[in-house]
Amino acid sequence: MKKILITGGAGYIGSHTAVALVNAGYEPVIIDDFSNSEKSVLERLKSITKREITWYEGDCNDAVRMRQIFSENQLTGVIHFAASKAVGESTQVPLKYYRNNIVSLLVLLETMAEFGVKDIVFSSSCTVYGQPDQLPVKETTPRKAAESPYGNTKKIGEDILTDYVKSNASVRAISLRYFNPIGAHKTALIGELPLGVPANLVPFVTQTGAGIREKLTVFGNDYDTPDGTCIRDYIHVMDLADAHVKSIAYLQDKGDHFYDLFNVGTGQGNTVMEVIKAFEKVSGKKLNYEIGPRRPGDIEKVWADTGKIEKLLNWKAKYNLEDALKDSWKWQLSLTAK
Numbered sequence: 001m002k003k004i005l006i007t008g009g010a011g012y013i014g015s016h017t018a019v020a021l022v023n024a025g026y027e028p029v030i031i032d033d034f035s036n037s038e039k040s041v042l043e044r045l046k047s048i049t050k051r052e053i054t055w056y057e058g059d060c061n062d063a064v065r066m067r068q069i070f071s072e073n074q075l076t077g078v079i080h081f082a083a084s085k086a087v088g089e090s091t092q093v094p095l096k097y098y099r100n101n102i103v104s105l106l107v108l109l110e111t112m113a114e115f116g117v118k119d120i121v122f123s124s125s126c127t128v129y130g131q132p133d134q135l136p137v138k139e140t141t142p143r144k145a146a147e148s149p150y151g152n153t154k155k156i157g158e159d160i161l162t163d164y165v166k167s168n169a170s171v172r173a174i175s176l177r178y179f180n181p182i183g184a185h186k187t188a189l190i191g192e193l194p195l196g197v198p199a200n201l202v203p204f205v206t207q208t209g210a211g212i213r214e215k216l217t218v219f220g221n222d223y224d225t226p227d228g229t230c231i232r233d234y235i236h237v238m239d240l241a242d243a244h245v246k247s248i249a250y251l252q253d254k255g256d257h258f259y260d261l262f263n264v265g266t267g268q269g270n271t272v273m274e275v276i277k278a279f280e281k282v283s284g285k286k287l288n289y290e291i292g293p294r295r296p297g298d299i300e301k302v303w304a305d306t307g308k309i310e311k312l313l314n315w316k317a318k319y320n321l322e323d324a325l326k327d328s329w330k331w332q333l334s335l336t337a338k
């Protein structure tokens, strides 16, 4: 069975991708340092997939550890999620972000070369676009100066892959530019683990709905949008997981050197108020919220043009905003039920 290494595989998107890989007949191998995930996820993956998932505790910056994992597993490819990802934190400790997010990619690429592993799917982000001039945003839209050190590490990651493939290295790479991942597996056994106060909208909404947070603050309603609140493209994490599986399959017949990048979103934009209304509908709860000041660094509106991934990878989001919020809410209830 084709083995795929998932770095950060115990994390939110990584764990859902492990499920999608098993469903598609692959064998995932997980490496995670558990800095932003929990080992309990591994047991839950076993319950969902009905099989033992090989996993290693380790840091992708540790070349010796990476070499050990590659020598113990005949890998077909790698999906690279492992990175520090908190936008706000990255402005406080930029060196941690540059070291962790860049060095881990370099160590991974060098280890892949040493063991003749060619295929890599890199986790990038729509944050590389900043505030696009045209919407929906296409992959050909020029990237803008990053809004944060975190966003810059994603841009640099894409540049590293571009230059490395151009150098005729034996590597076939895809960068996936995620929009806003939300939702959880339908079993509610895995989801976005709430570590600390959520920075992102949907976990804050579900925690407010569950009474863990007193009130949601909507960061500004004076934007140039239908109801004044920011617009984002919220994509179900299982749709996002499937895009990774499709990317690995797509690379199989791409010769010796290959690089391309794809937007991964629903193609649909929703305002913060629309998210709140959809949550109230699926949960039957009235959400306690207030309008507050804008959050510095927020862009006004962004949503994906998904024509390229639909055409080349034959992938299209199956779930809509309500589906995703229903699964997020079910996950939240499972957490509070413990």
Ligand code: WQD
Pocket: 085, 087, 125, 127, 179, 180, 181, 199, 200, 201, 202, 204, 216, 217, 218, 219, 220, 230, 231, 232, 272, 295, 298
């Ligand atoms: C969405 C909207 C907020 C919280 C970030 C990263 C991005 C990616 C996904 C990693 C915005 C509003 C939020 C709240 C609010 N992360 N909001 N009240 O900022 O689009 O993207 O997460 O890859 O790189 O930048 O997502 O969920 O933080 O915000 O009103 O308590 O919800 O202003 O308009 P964002 P978000």
